[in-house]
Amino acid sequence: MSSTPGSLPPQSTAAPSSASSKAVNPLSSKVTTVLSSSYADTEFREALALLDERGVSNTAETRRQLRLDLQKEVIDSNGEIIDEFARVAEQLRRIGTTIGRLNESFNEMKTQIGAAHKATSTPLAEASQLMTQRRQVEQKQALLNSFNANFALSEDETAALTLTSEPVDDLFFATLTKARRISNDCEILLGFENQTLGLEIMDQTSNNLNLGFQKLYKWVQREFKTLNLENPQIGSSIRRALRVLAERPSLFQNCLDFFAEAREQVLSNSFYTALTGSSPSGREDPSAKPIELTAHDTLRYVGDMLAWAHSAAVGEREALEGLFIGEGDEIAKGIQAGRENELWRLAAEDGEDSDDFDAVKTLNELVDRDMSGAARILRQRVEQVIQTNEDTISAYKLANLLSFYKSTFSRLLSSDSSLVETLGALEAEALRQFRSLARDHVAAIQGDFQHTPADLRAPEFLLDALEQLTAIMKTYETSFTAASDPEEEFEPVLIEAFDPFISGSTNMAKSLRAPSSSIFLINCLLTAQSSLSPFDFTQRHVAQLQAQIEEERLRLVEIQYRFFRTESGLDALIASLEPLGESEEDVEKVSSLETVQGPALSQASQLLDDFLPSALMDAVEKLKKLQDSKLAQDITEEAAEKFCVDFEHVEEMLMLADELAEQQHGESDEFQSLRVLFPRTSGEIRVLLS
Incomplete structure (x- = not known):
């Protein structure tokens, strides 16, 4: 087949399909790229957000315009950056110019300084040498001045x-x-x-x-000699002098001895004036109120003297503290230094006490020495009061007052001071006088121990003794005592002022017959207990009295119990059934007992019926002289309860015996019920004795 011009070759029929496949490939590539994009990618999300902010729609025109806009924005940004770098470069050129000028100035100054240094090096060396010579001269001058000042x-x-x-x-x-x-x-x-x-x-x-x-x-x-300790403003010069003089312990001690002698005389005269209203030379002091004239009783008299002594000691201590302790431990340091400097003391230190100086101890000793003269006068007057006092209570109050001031002075000074020892001796003497008067009183009322009151109440001598003891205990309770065991401290007083009278009452009770002996002794013990109970320091004696009361109470319970058993006529019956139990062997013995035989059981039942109506009143009548009626009632109830328990045992044994006899004999004529002969029940007994 021939071909015409312009016609395509045969193989060109496949060309469109190949071109169309190439045209499709870019689109599929874009689609693939879009589909492969991850929405989780940060840059992708930011790009989408930027598009949303611009509010553009997805069209071909918009996409072209968007690309142009983006390119324009990039170009504009790059232009701004270039402008900024241009300005930075201009600033750097200016800085470079300035640095250049600075370098030139620096080099010029360096040249000038080098020249000046060469020109001044010689004068500087000469000046340095002169300064060294000057320092040497000044050191020598200072050394000379220091030597003159120090030596x-x-x-x-x-x-x-x-x-x-x-x-x-x-x-x-x-x-x-x-x-x-x-x-x-x-x-x-x-x-x-x-x-x-x-x-x-x-x-x-x-x-x-x-x-x-x-x-x-x-x-x-x-x-x-002229120092007035009563003046609150003691001169600082005397304190300073004592602090300095302490460096010579011998001179310092001599001054203290001289001062103590002078103050002892002053305080003795002051105490004498306070007592009499006139000085030892006879000159009256109108401002003083004489203690000997204003004190109306011995206790007030001694109390005023002790109060004056305490006031004087406190004032003396406060004044001397300003002299010896007001400067801290300067005196102690001075004395220690003085002891080290006094070489002649070294030979004697081996046999002497070389302890450190104690300012407080020295102060206490000095105050004690100052008060020694007044203490002697105080001792004489108080001894006269103690010896002439004839009242037991006053003697104890006086001893207690002395004990209080002894404790007070022990805290103020020390327990080793002579003033405290004086008060301790006076306290011991007052206690001896108290014991002597208490014994004399007991000896004087020995005759009263033979006469028991007819109503069995506490005797008068015991009431009087308890009245005095109560006054003594109140005095002790209100007093200041540092004893760790107040009961132990007060025990000697109870031995002298309480125990003899309780012993006398106990001996009087022994001469009485029961239950009068127990009633009388309980009355005495209750009276004594009521007097001692309010005080914490007599609780041991209260417990002992309670033990004695309980002992006598048990005796009265036994007496009342024996009364219930004897007067009810059940004593023999209770005694015969008491050893027997609930065993069959013991129950068989019941019917053979003499007290369970018909006549004897009938007689016991009759005596019980005669006794029960007045039993409780008769029992209470026996305790009518007991002063505590509640105690008498409790004693009678306890005795009645014991009697009821015995009666329950009798009742139970008779019932068991009847049951056994009934089982053995049946209802024959030989059987005779014991409960018929003795019909009373324990419930009836409890009702009648309650």
């Missing part, structure tokens, strides 16, 4: 330290301190090869120091 006293300082015509003032103390320092510093000079200067200075300084301390010692003695 030499001026003429004015020497005069202020040694001359008695010069006052003891700040200059004196300053010079004394300087002299002590010079003496200590001389040890440095003695360390050099040439010791002549050190020895000369030390010898001169030691002489000046000794003269200074002697001057201070005499001045302190003069001040002590």
